Ligand SMILES: O=P(O)(O)OC[C@H]1O[C@](O)(COP(=O)(O)O)[C@@H](O)[C@@H]1O
Protein backbone atom coordinates (compact mmCIF):
# COMPACT_ATOMS: atom_id res chain seq x y z
CA UNK A 189 0.00 0.00 0.00
CA UNK A 190 1.18 3.51 -0.80
CA UNK A 191 2.50 5.18 2.33
CA UNK A 192 0.05 7.83 3.58
CA UNK A 193 -3.14 6.14 2.36
CA UNK A 194 -5.69 5.91 5.15
CA UNK A 195 -8.20 3.10 4.97
CA UNK A 196 -11.77 3.33 6.27
CA UNK A 197 -10.89 0.81 9.00
CA UNK A 198 -7.95 2.89 10.22
CA UNK A 199 -10.03 6.08 10.07
CA UNK A 200 -12.93 4.60 12.05
CA UNK A 201 -10.61 3.41 14.82
CA UNK A 202 -8.87 6.79 14.97
CA UNK A 203 -12.22 8.57 15.20
CA UNK A 204 -13.36 6.36 18.05
CA UNK A 205 -11.20 8.60 20.23
CA UNK A 206 -13.79 11.40 19.63
CA UNK A 207 -16.13 9.37 21.83
CA UNK A 208 -14.22 8.64 25.07
CA UNK A 209 -16.76 6.12 26.41
CA UNK A 210 -17.06 4.21 23.12
CA UNK A 211 -16.52 0.46 23.35
CA UNK A 212 -16.04 -0.06 19.65
CA UNK A 213 -19.56 -1.33 18.84
CA UNK A 214 -20.35 1.50 16.42
CA UNK A 215 -16.96 1.07 14.77
CA UNK A 216 -17.67 -2.62 14.25
CA UNK A 217 -21.15 -1.85 12.92
CA UNK A 218 -19.69 0.54 10.34
CA UNK A 219 -17.13 -2.11 9.42
CA UNK A 220 -19.97 -4.67 8.88
CA UNK A 221 -21.76 -2.23 6.56
CA UNK A 222 -18.56 -1.62 4.60
CA UNK A 223 -18.06 -5.38 4.15
CA UNK A 224 -21.57 -5.83 2.74
CA UNK A 225 -21.01 -2.78 0.53
CA UNK A 226 -17.96 -4.44 -1.04
CA UNK A 227 -19.94 -7.60 -1.74
CA UNK A 228 -22.81 -5.64 -3.30
CA UNK A 229 -20.28 -3.58 -5.28
CA UNK A 230 -18.78 -6.75 -6.73
CA UNK A 231 -22.21 -7.91 -7.90
CA UNK A 232 -23.27 -4.48 -9.25
CA UNK A 233 -20.04 -4.33 -11.24
CA UNK A 234 -20.57 -7.62 -12.98
CA UNK A 235 -24.32 -7.18 -13.28
CA UNK A 236 -24.27 -7.57 -17.05
CA UNK A 237 -22.20 -10.74 -16.88
CA UNK A 238 -24.39 -12.79 -14.61
CA UNK A 239 -28.10 -13.32 -14.45
CA UNK A 240 -28.74 -10.60 -11.91
CA UNK A 241 -30.31 -7.80 -13.90
CA UNK A 242 -34.00 -7.17 -14.27
CA UNK A 243 -37.12 -7.71 -12.21
CA UNK A 244 -37.53 -10.61 -9.86
CA UNK A 245 -41.33 -10.74 -10.29
CA UNK A 246 -42.21 -9.62 -6.75
CA UNK A 247 -43.15 -6.24 -5.26
CA UNK A 248 -42.04 -4.66 -1.97
CA UNK A 249 -44.31 -3.25 0.73
CA UNK A 250 -44.62 -0.05 -1.29
CA UNK A 251 -45.92 -1.89 -4.33
CA UNK A 252 -42.72 -1.24 -6.27
CA UNK A 253 -41.32 -3.98 -8.48
CA UNK A 254 -38.24 -5.49 -6.90
CA UNK A 255 -35.10 -5.86 -8.98
CA UNK A 256 -32.93 -8.91 -8.50
CA UNK A 257 -30.21 -6.60 -7.22
CA UNK A 258 -32.63 -5.03 -4.68
CA UNK A 259 -33.20 -8.45 -3.19
CA UNK A 260 -29.53 -9.42 -3.37
CA UNK A 261 -28.37 -6.20 -1.68
CA UNK A 262 -31.06 -6.54 0.99
CA UNK A 263 -29.89 -10.08 1.81
CA UNK A 264 -26.23 -9.07 1.95
CA UNK A 265 -26.73 -6.18 4.36
CA UNK A 266 -29.00 -8.22 6.63
CA UNK A 267 -26.47 -11.08 6.62
CA UNK A 268 -23.54 -8.79 7.46
CA UNK A 269 -25.47 -7.08 10.26
CA UNK A 270 -26.60 -10.43 11.64
CA UNK A 271 -23.16 -11.97 11.74
CA UNK A 272 -21.62 -8.75 13.12
CA UNK A 273 -23.99 -8.86 16.10
CA UNK A 274 -23.83 -5.12 16.82
CA UNK A 275 -27.44 -4.24 16.01
CA UNK A 276 -30.69 -5.61 17.40
CA UNK A 277 -33.09 -4.46 14.66
CA UNK A 278 -32.77 -3.83 10.95
CA UNK A 279 -35.52 -1.87 9.20
CA UNK A 280 -35.21 -2.09 5.44
CA UNK A 281 -37.13 -0.55 2.58
CA UNK A 282 -37.52 -4.02 1.09
CA UNK A 283 -39.26 -5.71 4.05
CA UNK A 284 -42.78 -5.14 5.38
CA UNK A 285 -41.74 -5.26 9.03
CA UNK A 286 -38.69 -4.69 11.17
CA UNK A 287 -36.27 -7.60 11.43
CA UNK A 288 -35.14 -8.65 14.89
CA UNK A 289 -31.58 -9.89 14.73
CA UNK A 290 -31.71 -13.11 16.67
CA UNK A 291 -28.29 -14.11 17.82
CA UNK A 292 -26.92 -14.54 21.34
CA UNK A 293 -24.52 -11.64 20.74
CA UNK A 294 -27.05 -9.23 19.30
CA UNK A 295 -29.70 -9.59 22.01
CA UNK A 296 -28.08 -6.86 24.06
CA UNK A 297 -26.89 -4.89 21.07
CA UNK A 298 -27.80 -1.24 21.36
CA UNK A 299 -28.00 -0.14 17.73
CA UNK A 300 -30.82 0.00 15.18
CA UNK A 301 -30.06 0.18 11.46
CA UNK A 302 -32.46 1.59 8.84
CA UNK A 303 -31.38 0.89 5.28
CA UNK A 304 -32.28 1.40 1.64
CA UNK A 305 -30.14 -1.50 0.35
CA UNK A 306 -30.25 -0.38 -3.26
CA UNK A 307 -31.31 3.12 -4.15
CA UNK A 308 -32.21 4.04 -7.70
CA UNK A 309 -32.53 0.39 -8.59
CA UNK A 310 -34.48 1.13 -11.77
CA UNK A 311 -31.09 2.32 -13.07
CA UNK A 312 -29.35 -1.04 -12.69
CA UNK A 313 -30.47 -2.32 -16.09
CA UNK A 314 -28.92 0.67 -17.86
CA UNK A 315 -25.53 0.92 -16.16
CA UNK A 316 -26.23 4.15 -14.28
CA UNK A 317 -25.04 4.92 -10.73
CA UNK A 318 -26.99 3.34 -7.89
CA UNK A 319 -26.39 3.40 -4.15
CA UNK A 320 -27.07 2.20 -0.62
CA UNK A 321 -28.26 4.54 2.14
CA UNK A 322 -27.99 3.72 5.86
CA UNK A 323 -28.88 5.27 9.15
CA UNK A 324 -27.93 4.20 12.67
CA UNK A 325 -29.82 4.92 15.90
CA UNK A 326 -29.22 3.93 19.50
CA UNK A 327 -32.19 1.93 20.83
CA UNK A 328 -34.31 3.88 23.32
CA UNK A 329 -35.42 0.97 25.48
CA UNK A 330 -32.88 -0.20 28.01
CA UNK A 331 -33.99 -3.79 28.53
CA UNK A 332 -35.92 -6.61 26.87
CA UNK A 333 -36.59 -7.02 23.19
CA UNK A 334 -36.29 -3.81 21.18
CA UNK A 335 -39.45 -2.83 19.29
CA UNK A 336 -40.78 -0.57 16.56
CA UNK A 337 -40.75 2.30 19.10
CA UNK A 338 -36.97 2.04 19.11
CA UNK A 339 -36.96 2.51 15.35
CA UNK A 340 -39.38 5.43 15.08
CA UNK A 341 -37.01 8.17 16.22
CA UNK A 342 -36.43 11.66 14.89
CA UNK A 343 -33.58 12.13 12.45
CA UNK A 344 -31.82 14.29 15.02
CA UNK A 345 -31.32 11.11 17.08
CA UNK A 346 -29.19 9.46 14.40
CA UNK A 347 -25.81 8.34 15.70
CA UNK A 348 -24.41 7.92 12.20
CA UNK A 349 -25.58 7.95 8.60
CA UNK A 350 -23.98 7.28 5.28
CA UNK A 351 -24.30 6.15 1.71
CA UNK A 352 -22.38 4.10 -0.77
CA UNK A 353 -22.42 5.15 -4.41
CA UNK A 354 -21.69 2.44 -6.97
CA UNK A 355 -20.66 4.77 -9.78
CA UNK A 356 -17.70 5.18 -12.10
CA UNK A 357 -15.83 4.49 -8.87
CA UNK A 358 -17.39 3.24 -5.65
CA UNK A 359 -17.46 5.57 -2.67
CA UNK A 360 -18.61 5.35 0.92
CA UNK A 361 -19.52 8.67 2.53
CA UNK A 362 -20.51 8.84 6.20
CA UNK A 363 -20.94 11.02 9.24
CA UNK A 364 -21.12 10.39 12.96
CA UNK A 365 -22.26 13.96 13.55
CA UNK A 366 -18.76 15.39 13.43
CA UNK A 367 -18.39 16.29 9.78
CA UNK A 368 -18.56 14.19 6.63
CA UNK A 369 -15.80 12.08 5.13
CA UNK A 370 -15.67 10.20 1.84
CA UNK A 371 -13.73 7.04 0.98
CA UNK A 372 -13.11 5.63 -2.49
CA UNK A 373 -12.84 1.90 -2.99
CA UNK A 374 -9.45 0.92 -4.35
CA UNK A 375 -10.31 -2.35 -6.11
CA UNK A 376 -6.65 -3.39 -6.28
CA UNK A 377 -6.43 -3.67 -2.49
CA UNK A 378 -10.14 -4.10 -1.74
CA UNK A 379 -10.16 -1.19 0.71
CA UNK A 380 -12.11 2.06 1.00
CA UNK A 381 -9.43 4.79 1.23
CA UNK A 382 -9.93 8.32 2.51
CA UNK A 383 -10.25 10.46 -0.62
CA UNK A 384 -12.64 13.26 0.39
CA UNK A 385 -11.78 14.40 3.95
CA UNK A 386 -14.11 16.87 5.70
CA UNK A 387 -16.54 17.33 2.83
CA UNK A 388 -18.24 20.72 2.66
CA UNK A 389 -21.12 21.65 0.42
CA UNK A 390 -21.03 25.01 -1.42
CA UNK A 391 -23.53 27.43 0.17
CA UNK A 392 -24.89 28.23 -3.27
CA UNK A 393 -24.80 26.01 -6.31
CA UNK A 394 -25.93 26.20 -9.90
CA UNK A 395 -27.56 22.79 -10.35
CA UNK A 396 -31.17 21.84 -9.73
CA UNK A 397 -32.38 18.25 -9.73
CA UNK A 398 -36.03 17.32 -9.98
CA UNK A 399 -38.15 14.99 -12.09
CA UNK A 400 -39.68 17.69 -14.30
CA UNK A 401 -41.89 15.12 -15.99
CA UNK A 402 -44.14 15.55 -12.95
CA UNK A 403 -44.36 19.34 -13.49
CA UNK A 404 -48.12 19.56 -13.90
CA UNK A 405 -48.55 17.79 -10.57
CA UNK A 406 -46.18 20.06 -8.59
CA UNK A 407 -47.31 22.50 -5.90
CA UNK A 408 -47.34 26.14 -7.07
CA UNK A 409 -44.31 27.00 -4.87
CA UNK A 410 -42.17 24.41 -6.68
CA UNK A 411 -43.31 25.65 -10.10
CA UNK A 412 -42.37 29.21 -9.09
CA UNK A 413 -38.96 28.04 -7.81
CA UNK A 414 -38.28 26.23 -11.09
CA UNK A 415 -39.16 29.43 -12.95
CA UNK A 416 -36.66 31.26 -10.71
CA UNK A 417 -33.96 28.68 -11.59
CA UNK A 418 -34.61 29.11 -15.32
CA UNK A 419 -34.73 32.90 -15.56
CA UNK A 420 -31.64 34.70 -16.89
CA UNK A 421 -29.75 36.80 -14.32
CA UNK A 422 -26.01 37.36 -14.62
CA UNK A 423 -25.55 38.46 -11.01
CA UNK A 424 -26.78 35.11 -9.65
CA UNK A 425 -25.44 33.03 -12.58
CA UNK A 426 -28.89 32.02 -13.70
CA UNK A 427 -30.28 30.14 -15.49
CA UNK A 428 -29.06 27.21 -13.43
CA UNK A 429 -28.26 23.85 -14.99
CA UNK A 430 -30.72 20.97 -14.68
CA UNK A 431 -29.27 17.55 -13.77
CA UNK A 432 -31.39 14.53 -12.80
CA UNK A 433 -30.17 10.94 -12.69
CA UNK A 434 -33.13 9.36 -10.90
CA UNK A 435 -30.94 7.84 -8.17
CA UNK A 436 -31.25 9.93 -5.04
CA UNK A 437 -27.73 8.90 -3.97
CA UNK A 438 -26.22 9.88 -7.32
CA UNK A 439 -28.08 13.16 -7.56
CA UNK A 440 -27.27 14.23 -4.00
CA UNK A 441 -23.64 13.06 -4.16
CA UNK A 442 -23.07 15.22 -7.26
CA UNK A 443 -24.80 18.21 -5.67
CA UNK A 444 -22.84 17.76 -2.44
CA UNK A 445 -19.60 18.11 -4.36
CA UNK A 446 -20.62 20.74 -6.90
CA UNK A 447 -23.39 22.59 -5.07
CA UNK A 448 -27.05 22.31 -5.98
CA UNK A 449 -30.54 21.46 -4.84
CA UNK A 450 -32.46 18.16 -5.09
CA UNK A 451 -36.23 18.31 -4.81
CA UNK A 452 -38.79 15.51 -4.60
CA UNK A 453 -41.93 17.41 -3.63
CA UNK A 454 -45.47 16.33 -2.95
CA UNK A 455 -47.43 15.97 -6.15
CA UNK A 456 -51.14 15.82 -6.75
CA UNK A 457 -50.60 12.10 -7.36
CA UNK A 458 -48.30 11.45 -4.35
CA UNK A 459 -49.61 13.80 -1.70
CA UNK A 460 -46.94 12.72 0.81
CA UNK A 461 -44.04 12.78 -1.64
CA UNK A 462 -42.20 9.66 -2.80
CA UNK A 463 -39.04 9.30 -0.78
CA UNK A 464 -38.95 7.47 2.51
CA UNK A 465 -38.20 9.32 5.74
CA UNK A 466 -36.32 6.55 7.56
CA UNK A 467 -34.31 5.01 4.72
CA UNK A 468 -33.64 7.94 2.40
CA UNK A 469 -34.49 11.41 3.76
CA UNK A 470 -33.18 11.28 7.34
CA UNK A 471 -29.74 9.83 6.53
CA UNK A 472 -29.24 12.15 3.54
CA UNK A 473 -30.44 15.13 5.60
CA UNK A 474 -27.91 14.41 8.36
CA UNK A 475 -25.06 14.11 5.87
CA UNK A 476 -26.02 17.28 4.02
CA UNK A 477 -26.48 19.29 7.22
CA UNK A 478 -23.13 18.04 8.48
CA UNK A 479 -21.59 19.25 5.22
CA UNK A 480 -23.12 22.71 5.74
CA UNK A 481 -26.25 22.26 3.61
CA UNK A 482 -29.94 22.14 4.48
CA UNK A 483 -32.81 19.65 4.21
CA UNK A 484 -36.49 20.49 4.58
CA UNK A 485 -39.97 19.44 3.58
CA UNK A 486 -40.35 22.84 1.94
CA UNK A 487 -41.58 24.15 5.30
CA UNK A 488 -39.92 22.23 8.15
CA UNK A 489 -36.57 20.64 8.91
CA UNK A 490 -36.52 16.96 7.86
CA UNK A 491 -34.53 15.89 10.94
CA UNK A 492 -37.22 17.26 13.28
CA UNK A 493 -40.04 15.09 11.90
CA UNK A 494 -41.48 12.65 14.42
CA UNK A 495 -41.98 9.44 12.42
CA UNK A 496 -45.32 7.72 12.79
CA UNK A 497 -44.75 4.71 10.57
CA UNK A 498 -41.95 2.59 9.19
CA UNK A 499 -42.38 3.27 5.49
CA UNK A 500 -43.48 6.90 5.87
CA UNK A 501 -42.90 9.16 2.87
CA UNK A 502 -42.08 12.87 3.00
CA UNK A 503 -41.42 15.63 0.47
CA UNK A 504 -37.79 16.76 0.44
CA UNK A 505 -35.85 19.88 -0.57
CA UNK A 506 -32.17 19.21 0.10
CA UNK A 507 -28.86 20.76 -0.84
CA UNK A 508 -26.96 24.03 -0.78
CA UNK A 509 -28.27 26.19 2.04
CA UNK A 510 -29.09 29.32 0.01
CA UNK A 511 -30.88 27.34 -2.69
CA UNK A 512 -33.04 25.42 -0.20
CA UNK A 513 -33.91 28.67 1.58
CA UNK A 514 -34.96 30.28 -1.70
CA UNK A 515 -37.17 27.28 -2.53
CA UNK A 516 -38.69 27.44 0.98
CA UNK A 517 -39.45 31.13 0.42
CA UNK A 518 -41.37 30.25 -2.77
CA UNK A 519 -43.23 27.51 -0.91
CA UNK A 520 -44.19 29.94 1.89
CA UNK A 521 -45.52 32.48 -0.60
CA UNK A 522 -47.25 30.25 -3.14
CA UNK A 523 -48.16 26.96 -1.43
CA UNK A 524 -50.31 26.68 1.63
CA UNK A 525 -48.73 24.41 4.20
CA UNK A 526 -51.21 21.69 4.78
CA UNK A 527 -51.30 18.29 6.36
CA UNK A 528 -54.24 17.40 4.14
CA UNK A 529 -53.45 15.91 0.73
CA UNK A 530 -53.65 18.41 -2.11
CA UNK A 531 -56.62 18.14 -4.43
CA UNK A 532 -55.78 15.58 -7.10
CA UNK A 533 -55.27 16.89 -10.62
CA UNK A 534 -57.94 14.48 -11.89
CA UNK A 535 -60.43 16.00 -9.44
CA UNK A 536 -59.52 19.53 -10.55
CA UNK A 537 -59.89 18.55 -14.21
CA UNK A 538 -63.18 16.79 -13.53
CA UNK A 539 -64.33 20.06 -11.92
CA UNK A 540 -63.47 21.73 -15.25
CA UNK A 541 -65.48 19.15 -17.15
CA UNK A 542 -62.40 17.23 -18.43
CA UNK A 543 -62.94 13.56 -17.71
CA UNK A 544 -60.11 10.99 -17.71
CA UNK A 545 -57.30 13.43 -16.88
CA UNK A 546 -54.52 14.32 -19.29
CA UNK A 547 -52.92 10.85 -19.67
O1 LIG B 1 -38.33 8.04 -11.03
P1 LIG B 1 -38.61 9.14 -10.08
O2 LIG B 1 -40.07 9.26 -9.70
O3 LIG B 1 -38.04 10.45 -10.49
O4 LIG B 1 -37.94 8.73 -8.71
C1 LIG B 1 -36.59 8.71 -8.52
C2 LIG B 1 -36.34 8.53 -7.08
O5 LIG B 1 -36.86 7.28 -6.65
C3 LIG B 1 -35.83 6.52 -6.06
O6 LIG B 1 -35.33 5.70 -7.05
C4 LIG B 1 -36.35 5.65 -5.00
O7 LIG B 1 -35.38 4.74 -4.54
P2 LIG B 1 -35.47 3.12 -4.66
O8 LIG B 1 -34.82 2.67 -5.92
O9 LIG B 1 -34.68 2.74 -3.44
O10 LIG B 1 -36.91 2.72 -4.56
C5 LIG B 1 -34.78 7.55 -5.68
O11 LIG B 1 -33.51 7.06 -5.66
C6 LIG B 1 -34.89 8.55 -6.80
O12 LIG B 1 -34.42 9.80 -6.51
Ligand SMILES: [Mg+2]
Pocket residue numbers: 304306307308436468
Ligand atom coordinates in the same frame (compact mmCIF):
# COMPACT_ATOMS: atom_id res chain seq x y z
MG1 LIG C 1 -34.20 4.65 -2.61
Ligand SMILES: [Mg+2]
Pocket residue numbers: 258281304305306307308309
Ligand atom coordinates in the same frame (compact mmCIF):
# COMPACT_ATOMS: atom_id res chain seq x y z
MG1 LIG D 1 -34.18 0.89 -2.70
